[in-house]
Amino acid sequence: MAVEIRIPRLGWSMEEGTFAGWLKKPGDPVRPNEPLFTLEGEKATQEIESIGEGVLHLAPDCPRPGQVIPVGQLIGQLCAPGETPVWGSSAPTPATPETPPRAAEAAPKPGALPPLSAEVAASPSVRRLARQMGIDLNQVTPAWPGGRVMEHDLVPGAPVPANSHSRLIATPRARRIARERGLDLRQVRGGGPGGRIRERDLQTGMPAGAPLAEIPDNAIPVTPRRRTIAKAMVKSRQETVPVTLTTRADATALLALRARLKRETPKGEIAPSFNDMLLKIIADLLVEHPLLGSRWEETYIVPPGDTIDLGLAVDAPTGLVVPVVRDVRRRSLAEIAADSQALVEKGRQSRLTADEMRGALFTLTSLGPYGVEFFNPVIPWPQVAILGMGTIKPQPVPLPTGQDGFTFRKELPLSLTFDHRIVDGAPAARFLRDLVERVEVIG
Amino acid sequence: MVAAPDRQELANLYRTMLVIRHTEEELARCHQRGLIHGACHTYVGQEAIATGVCAHLNPADVVFSTHRGHGHALAKGMPPFELIAELFGRVSGCSRGRGGSMHLFSPEIGMLGTSGIVAPCILQATGGGYAFQLAGNHQLAAAFFGDGAVNNGAFHEGLNMAAIWKLPVLFICENNQFATEVPFSQASGIPDVGRRAANYGLPGEEVDGNDVLAVWEAAHRAVERARSGGGATLIECKTYRTRAHAEGMGDFTYRTREDVEAWKARCPIATLKSRLVQEHGFTTEELDAIEAIVVSQVRQAREKAEAAPPPEPKDASTHVYAEPARVVAEKPADPNARQITFNQATLEALTEEMAANDRIFVLGEGIGVRGGNFRTTAGLFDKHGPRRLRDTPICERGFVGLACGAAMAGARPVVDFMFADFVLDGWGEIVNQIAKMQFMSSGRLKMPVLLRGCIGIGHSAATHHSGSYYGMLAQVPGLWVAVPSTPRDAKGLLKHALRCDNPVLFLEHREILQTKGPVEEGDLEIPFGKARIARAGTHATVVAVGRMNHLCLAAAEELAREGKQIEVIDPRTVSPLDGETIAQSVRKTGRLLVVDEPAGPCGFAAEVAALVADQAFDYLDAPVRRITGVAAPTPYSPVLEQTVLPDQARITQALRALVEE
Ligand SMILES: Cc1ncc(C[n+]2csc(CCOP(=O)(O)OP(=O)(O)O)c2C)c(N)n1
Numbered sequence A: 001m002a003v004e005i006r007i008p009r010l011g012w013s014m015e016e017g018t019f020a021g022w023l024k025k026p027g028d029p030v031r032p033n034e035p036l037f038t039l040e041g042e043k044a045t046q047e048i049e050s051i052g053e054g055v056l057h058l059a060p061d062c063p064r065p066g067q068v069i070p071v072g073q074l075i076g077q078l079c080a081p082g083e084t085p086v087w088g089s090s091a092p093t094p095a096t097p098e099t100p101p102r103a104a105e106a107a108p109k110p111g112a113l114p115p116l117s118a119e120v121a122a123s124p125s126v127r128r129l130a131r132q133m134g135i136d137l138n139q140v141t142p143a144w145p146g147g148r149v150m151e152h153d154l155v156p157g158a159p160v161p162a163n164s165h166s167r168l169i170a171t172p173r174a175r176r177i178a179r180e181r182g183l184d185l186r187q188v189r190g191g192g193p194g195g196r197i198r199e200r201d202l203q204t205g206m207p208a209g210a211p212l213a214e215i216p217d218n219a220i221p222v223t224p225r226r227r228t229i230a231k232a233m234v235k236s237r238q239e240t241v242p243v244t245l246t247t248r249a250d251a252t253a254l255l256a257l258r259a260r261l262k263r264e265t266p267k268g269e270i271a272p273s274f275n276d277m278l279l280k281i282i283a284d285l286l287v288e289h290p291l292l293g294s295r296w297e298e299t300y301i302v303p304p305g306d307t308i309d310l311g312l313a314v315d316a317p318t319g320l321v322v323p324v325v326r327d328v329r330r331r332s333l334a335e336i337a338a339d340s341q342a343l344v345e346k347g348r349q350s351r352l353t354a355d356e357m358r359g360a361l362f363t364l365t366s367l368g369p370y371g372v373e374f375f376n377p378v379i380p381w382p383q384v385a386i387l388g389m390g391t392i393k394p395q396p397v398p399l400p401t402g403q404d405g406f407t408f409r410k411e412l413p414l415s416l417t418f419d420h421r422i423v424d425g426a427p428a429a430r431f432l433r434d435l436v437e438r439v440e441v442i443g
Numbered sequence B: 001m002v003a004a005p006d007r008q009e010l011a012n013l014y015r016t017m018l019v020i021r022h023t024e025e026e027l028a029r030c031h032q033r034g035l036i037h038g039a040c041h042t043y044v045g046q047e048a049i050a051t052g053v054c055a056h057l058n059p060a061d062v063v064f065s066t067h068r069g070h071g072h073a074l075a076k077g078m079p080p081f082e083l084i085a086e087l088f089g090r091v092s093g094c095s096r097g098r099g100g101s102m103h104l105f106s107p108e109i110g111m112l113g114t115s116g117i118v119a120p121c122i123l124q125a126t127g128g129g130y131a132f133q134l135a136g137n138h139q140l141a142a143a144f145f146g147d148g149a150v151n152n153g154a155f156h157e158g159l160n161m162a163a164i165w166k167l168p169v170l171f172i173c174e175n176n177q178f179a180t181e182v183p184f185s186q187a188s189g190i191p192d193v194g195r196r197a198a199n200y201g202l203p204g205e206e207v208d209g210n211d212v213l214a215v216w217e218a219a220h221r222a223v224e225r226a227r228s229g230g231g232a233t234l235i236e237c238k239t240y241r242t243r244a245h246a247e248g249m250g251d252f253t254y255r256t257r258e259d260v261e262a263w264k265a266r267c268p269i270a271t272l273k274s275r276l277v278q279e280h281g282f283t284t285e286e287l288d289a290i291e292a293i294v295v296s297q298v299r300q301a302r303e304k305a306e307a308a309p310p311p312e313p314k315d316a317s318t319h320v321y322a323e324p325a326r327v328v329a330e331k332p333a334d335p336n337a338r339q340i341t342f343n344q345a346t347l348e349a350l351t352e353e354m355a356a357n358d359r360i361f362v363l364g365e366g367i368g369v370r371g372g373n374f375r376t377t378a379g380l381f382d383k384h385g386p387r388r389l390r391d392t393p394i395c396e397r398g399f400v401g402l403a404c405g406a407a408m409a410g411a412r413p414v415v416d417f418m419f420a421d422f423v424l425d426g427w428g429e430i431v432n433q434i435a436k437m438q439f440m441s442s443g444r445l446k447m448p449v450l451l452r453g454c455i456g457i458g459h460s461a462a463t464h465h466s467g468s469y470y471g472m473l474a475q476v477p478g479l480w481v482a483v484p485s486t487p488r489d490a491k492g493l494l495k496h497a498l499r500c501d502n503p504v505l506f507l508e509h510r511e512i513l514q515t516k517g518p519v520e521e522g523d524l525e526i527p528f529g530k531a532r533i534a535r536a537g538t539h540a541t542v543v544a545v546g547r548m549n550h551l552c553l554a555a556a557e558e559l560a561r562e563g564k565q566i567e568v569i570d571p572r573t574v575s576p577l578d579g580e581t582i583a584q585s586v587r588k589t590g591r592l593l594v595v596d597e598p599a600g601p602c603g604f605a606a607e608v609a610a611l612v613a614d615q616a617f618d619y620l621d622a623p624v625r626r627i628t629g630v631a632a633p634t635p636y637s638p639v640l641e642q643t644v645l646p647d648q649a650r651i652t653q654a655l656r657a658l659v660e661e
């Protein structure tokens, strides 16, 4: 036997209340004493608890949030699984027989405009679809409590988006404020009809105590690029357990190779850089150390395939970008150099496409040009590791055995940051050792 | 003894007719050369009429005419250059290039205007006569109109009013036997117009319009009569235009070459010339000398007009309204002022202004001894008498047109419509004439016309006594529209209306006439275009005028008890509309509801919504909502009437939903 859900009287003189919204979605199983909806009475707003048990069905004329409704009006039913609700009159049962029912008073007079609240909220495209499907919108219960009828309410099996709409719906005011403060509206849950984001919905997502009106005159707007970077960094920070190992490689061979390639490169072309050489070495090494180039998927790990795509961090004027050099292992150093130069150039001009920045297995970054030796790069989640190159500098090294004293040789500082969730310290160290070896014998 | 022109006057008549003829022929050539951008209706063949009548007029007398008005302007004293330049669309044209052939204005010489609409000039001349009678001077007004105008209601209404009030007006009908292509014989049950005057109690004459001396004599009698308080005269001048209706139009689909040639043979100029030689001792040589001078003057005028500069595009919309003569600032309201009703407030304003300005007079039905159906003029008849408190026949179009002419001639008419629904009978006069005069005359004419009436639904007044119409009125450039909601605003705005130089529609909601409020005694003027924040708030803005503003305030009161502060704005004037105050409020609250009693489409609420979309889009935190009346004629039965009318419950409900949305 279905349990009726009606608007309760919250004080002795209360005749009507403002419906504030459902706390359950239609189809949710509800247990006794669970909060079911919010109602604003004369004095306070209250969460109304369920008095029965069953699956929630909303009445066809169920109120929208903000709508004022008379005490006693039927707004929904709790049914046993499989049971379908029968909707009789939703009018409130009169308190005393002498007083005329309020709903009769409130019911539209013949020819009157229907009260605003009785209109079914639906976009023109949904209305059109309903017409085509021969569906009476008044009979449709929106999946989003009390909200707009959306396409998924009409088409069985259409996915119900988390935010109740497939398209971002926000008021012009909310959009403007979001623009001004660099907020990402996709991260905001809209509390308006159909999930519309209003100013007040942004305020809840703002740091406490940051009044909306006070933006200092010299404030720098946050660009979409900056936001993307920030999000990626936070994601990495939240998801990975980074550990950094550092070492130095003898750069003599590397420098010799570069000098030779420079000489051999025809005028007008650019010789392969240290980055290109390192990319080539890393690509080869990942075949031997697949874990460092794999992707963590919680219940399994995806090792690299035949094609090794590597990320190369680029310092662009608008902020960090990481284009991807494709199939590094199977292509020549000259090809890689040509590719990386083109990508770096595009990165500096903000012309990289999303595709050109997708799918790296491992990333190389360098702070060498600024004199930095070792650092702690952030792992580009969901990759497992990143290699940081420092500046090549002469370092004192002991003379060969039997001789006292030091000599100097140029060394390349390397920082390998890896995700300890996936790779342990020793395998990472072995990767780094092998890397150093290859750098030292390159040529 | 029959008056006759002396020798000098005869020469002048001859000269004036030649000026008209040669200017028209020059214009016809210019039309062919492509120098005239729009229509060109020439007066060729009819020169004797304007000449014979205007010979009696002083510069202070005024002339109103029609689409075929070149001859009237020239005869009234307009230099040919100003006429030609106007048709060329030059800034030195008589209407500054704004009018062309059909809209000639030169108030400086008493040429108060020609009109592209057939017949309003009859009413305007009646109004000019009214203004002169009120001022007690001996000036007079003349209307020139074609046979096409005499079957129009304006002819009937104008002649009747001129007759009953003995106004100094000359009604000159130029019966050229065709209205465009429609012969008068098919348009009128009797072939003559002059004799119709008798039915109005007016003297009427039928004269040969091609005989300038006959016209001169008839006009002489009529002018004497008018100046001596004997009232108006209708003179029908039978004539013929010998060029096409307008330059470039075919002429022989509706009349024959033979007819035209026969009338050309009766050329009024050639006729006069031979009579001057045969009967008045002129020599052919001296008359030819006059003609030679005219020809050369017209040629010079044309050359000068061709060289004249066009108007500046930046001036295309100046003078739609009068330049404010003074800055008016509203005094802060005194909440402790004595309480009077809306009705008492407007009566107080009118009483004070009528005492201060004797150019103000009121027209309406029952506004005299009776003091107005809604007590709008109570007590004023005793103070000012029938000329300033004029009970009218039931001819709304007629007395609106009269008000137009009276304002043009220097008076300040107040038209009391009783119910604004009756405004519609004068719609053409309001929209085409009153609203456009300041613009058409480049601000040289002022149009201080106050049109007031009750609006609004209530008490089963039913559809012919319930309209509001301010939406459509506010669409008309040149009109101001006030819809006050409080006694204080009513007094202050009415005072401003009676002091400014613009036409004002002052619309009073009948259901709030007895509401009381604090109103300061004595001077209280409220400028137009400044909204009043009737209640301050932060959660949503609601905009409404008139009675709806009262309902919105009551709804806001309810919301306040629920902790929601609604800002209630009363624009007070729908035109000019204070968009800035509304946009400012919405920038604060982010939410807007517009409540309006009339039906929604293209209405005031739509205008406010669009304005906010323009000026405050980025501040909207919810869709703009409207509550308007149902788009149906207002029904009678209370249950039906209630249904089409927005009520407080709906406003409250909409506001609640809006603040939550
Ligand atoms: C109210 C109105 N209706 C129609 C017209 C179109 N129209 C312009 S001139 C004209 C004929 C007017 O005839 P009449 O008054 O005899 O003047 P005429 O052209 O003969 O000088 C008409 C019908 C108009 N201008 N105004």
Ligand SMILES: [Mg+2]
Binding pocket: B146, B147, B148, B174, B175, B176, B177, B178, B179, B180
């Ligand atoms: Mg005619």
